[in-house]
Structures are given as structure tokens and as C-alpha cells.
Amino acid sequence: MRMCLDAISKTENNVLKEKLAQHLGHKVSIVRYGNCLTLECEDCNEVIFDSDVYDLKDVEEEVAE
Numbered sequence: 001m002r003m004c005l006d007a008i009s010k011t012e013n014n015v016l017k018e019k020l021a022q023h024l025g026h027k028v029s030i031v032r033y034g035n036c037l038t039l040e041c042e043d044c045n046e047v048i049f050d051s052d053v054y055d056l057k058d059v060e061e062e063v064a065e
Contacts, residue, residue, distance in 0.1 A: 023048060 026043040036052040 019048060 023041045023044065023046075026041045028039060028041050028048065031038050031040055036050065038047050038051070039049040040047050
């Protein structure tokens with residue numbers, strides 16, 4: 001994960017950090033659905049990141065809302 005975060009822009013990195021910070025201290029897990037990987041918050045029952053739906057630009061737009 002560190003290499004992936006280092007490879008993206010500072011803006012995208014900050015957006016990702018903000019999105020993840022909303023679930024700090026929560027129980028999260030990575031789940032595979034076929035070829036799709038999701039990062040899910042079990043406490044909030046929310047998909048934080050879905051590799052088939054989101055890219056970092058989508059997460060940036062979602063946080064801005």
C-alpha cells in the first residue's frame with residue numbers, strides 16, 4: 001500500500017487519507033468478489049473503496065459532497 005500511495009498525487013493522497021480517516025478505529029476488511037476488491041467498514045456497514053467502481057478521482061468527488 002505504501003508504494004501505491006507514494007505513486008499518486010498529493011491531492012489524491014489527501015482525499016484518500018480523509019476518506020479513510022472517517023473509519024479510523026473501525027473494523028475494516030478487504031473482501032474479494034470475483035475480480036473486484038472492496039475495502040469495507042464492518043462498523044458502518046459501508047463499502048469505502050470498490051476497485052470495480054471507484055478510482056481515486058471518484059473518491060475525491062465523493063468526499064467533496
